Amino acid sequence: MSEKLVEVHDLFKWFPVQKSFLETLLARKLDYIRAVDGIDFEVRRGEVFGLAGESGSGKTTTGRLILRLIEPTRGGIFFDGRNVLTVNGEEMRRLRQRMQLIFQDPYASLNPRMKIGTAIGHGLEIHGIAKGQRERDLVIQMMERVGLTPAATLYEKYPHQLSGGQRQRAVIARALILHPDLIVADEPIAMADVSVRALILHLMMELKEEFDLTYLFITHDLATAKYICDRIAIMYLGKIVESGPLREVYSHPQHPYTEALLSAVPVPNPRARREHIIPKGEIPSPINPPSGCRFHPRCPYAMEICSKDEPRFAGTKDGHLVACHLRR
């Protein structure tokens, strides 16, 4: 059994920009949104690996690529040593059972015309694990485990009849019922009420221990990541700019973008002062990203070299990696 559950090598996903027929005829070349633009990382078995960054950084696309919900432009994705991009349909179906997704918006990810119990048990039928009474028993058991009670009553309800917190528990139950190894959790508490966010996170961490799970935790919120991640990678405009053990990255951020994101994380001591660093301007377009270091138009420390040469992603210490000319 490999210690690395997921390995991502030089992964790219470029989406062609949709244009009118006339624009396509007149254009000399196609434009692409460079959503993911050459990233490498690994997720170790049993850990919570955070993928963090602003909206548009490429983190959600990365999660979908790993589950092969979309095909990459190029690159390699390995799950438990298997090349996800070369397996055949039947093997992929078996692998999918081991990799599940918790969506950001539970309401949108549940079929409005399907009862909650049926939605949770659907995967059991698709993968030929259980049906009929056995399926119902397993669903009820899982609903009780995730706190969807009274399970027999909620089994018969439709998504719109549940609260936001209950719907989030339902999508967690649906992901867990197949006993996966990996859960890609895409902003799993972003749509939940503030009052239930901590409860959902706590539940996810309990389930991780109980079901021996590995999480790829996608978030824009570094305050949340701080409480659950073991390691973290920070994405900016389709690139990973910094990664490493969470404590190391949070206590000694090496990239100015990470520094800025962390300066916005509230500190427990209300008397403690921290300067809030706000990067200049807006996040640039991923269609035509800045040359050299992509952060250079917004970086307070930008030097001449920054707009010309792309900084290499290299290690400082203890697996702490950064792409910045300041650290060479």
Ligand code: SF4
């Ligand atoms: Fe700033 Fe230059 Fe480092 Fe980019 S490489 S983050 S522009 S100092």
